[in-house]
Amino acid sequence: MPQKIAFQGELGAYGHEACVTARPEYTPLPCGTFEDAIEAVRSGSADLGMIAVENSTYGRVADVHSLLPKSGLHIVDETFVRVHINLLGKVDAVLSDIKQARGHPVILPQCGEFLRTHKITPRSSSDNARAAREVASGDDPGIAALASELAAEIYGLKVLAHNIEDNARNTTRFLIMAREPDYARRGPHGMMTSFVFRVRNIPAALYKAMGGFATNGVNMTKLESYMVGGEFTATQFYAEIEGHPDDHAVKLAMEELGYFTDLLHVMGTYPAAARRHEKAGSAT
Incomplete structure (x- = not known):
C-alpha cells in the first residue's frame, strides 16, 4: 500500500x-x-x-x-x-474578460496590485484549489481563480497571467x-529544534529563561507567544533554535531553560532546509 x-x-x-x-x-x-x-x-x-x-x-x-x-x-x-500566484480562467477566456478573481482571503492581498491594475474584483473562497475547481465547473468566462499552475493542470484551466504576486520572494x-520522532538524522545544512514552553510565575522569568541560549551561543531563530485556554495570564511560547538536543551547547541551554519553566515540550528535531541559507534575490 x-x-x-x-x-x-x-x-x-x-x-x-x-x-x-x-x-x-x-x-x-x-x-x-x-x-x-x-x-x-x-x-x-x-x-x-x-x-x-x-x-x-x-x-x-x-x-x-x-x-x-x-x-x-x-x-x-x-x-x-x-508561492507563485497565477490567474486561472476558462480555456477560451482572455485576461481582458476577467471581472472577478476568487481565492483564499490570505492570498487576495498578496496580489492586490495586479488586481487593482486590471480592475478585477477579489472574492473570497475557502481554498484556492476549490476556487479553481469551481471556475472549471462554472460557465462564466468573467470569473477566474488565484491558484497554482498545478491547479490549472488538474482542473483544465488556462493560465491567463503568471506570477502575479506583489512580493517577488x-x-x-x-x-x-x-507519529514518531526521528532524532538520528543530521542534515547537511544543520539541524533545527522546535519546542513550546511556559515560564514560571516569577519576576524576569522569560529574560532568565532566554539567557542560557545567549551564554551558550545557541541561535534562536523564532520566539512567538500565544494565549492558551483563553486566559491572558496563561501565555505559552513557541520557539525554534539552530542545533540538536544532543549538542553540548543546546543541552546546557535547554537545562537552564528548564529551571524557569513549568512546561517544556520538544516538538521535533529536523534537518534545516537548504532554503534557509539562500541569499536575498536567489529565490526562483
Whole structure:
C-alpha cells in the first residue's frame, strides 16, 4: 500500500504542491482543515502531514502553533514553497474578460496590485484549489481563480497571467509531521529544534529563561507567544533554535531553560532546509 501524506486543502492547493515537491514518493491526501490533516496522521490514515505554518508576506498561519503542541505528532522536516500566484480562467477566456478573481482571503492581498491594475474584483473562497475547481465547473468566462499552475493542470484551466504576486520572494514554510520522532538524522545544512514552553510565575522569568541560549551561543531563530485556554495570564511560547538536543551547547541551554519553566515540550528535531541559507534575490 502506498504511503500517504495529508495536507489542508483540495488537490491543486499549495499544500499539495509542497507534498509533490518534498515527498514525491507519497500519495497526497487532501483534508478540509489542518485539524483533519493532523487527525489523518494521528489515526494512521496518513503517514505524514504537511502543515503550513508561516508565509513571508502574510505572516503566521492562524491557530497552527496552538494546534501542533496538542497534536501528539512530531516535526520531522521542513520545506519552503515559493508561492507563485497565477490567474486561472476558462480555456477560451482572455485576461481582458476577467471581472472577478476568487481565492483564499490570505492570498487576495498578496496580489492586490495586479488586481487593482486590471480592475478585477477579489472574492473570497475557502481554498484556492476549490476556487479553481469551481471556475472549471462554472460557465462564466468573467470569473477566474488565484491558484497554482498545478491547479490549472488538474482542473483544465488556462493560465491567463503568471506570477502575479506583489512580493517577488513570496514563500510559505511547511512543517512535516509524523507519529514518531526521528532524532538520528543530521542534515547537511544543520539541524533545527522546535519546542513550546511556559515560564514560571516569577519576576524576569522569560529574560532568565532566554539567557542560557545567549551564554551558550545557541541561535534562536523564532520566539512567538500565544494565549492558551483563553486566559491572558496563561501565555505559552513557541520557539525554534539552530542545533540538536544532543549538542553540548543546546543541552546546557535547554537545562537552564528548564529551571524557569513549568512546561517544556520538544516538538521535533529536523534537518534545516537548504532554503534557509539562500541569499536575498536567489529565490526562483
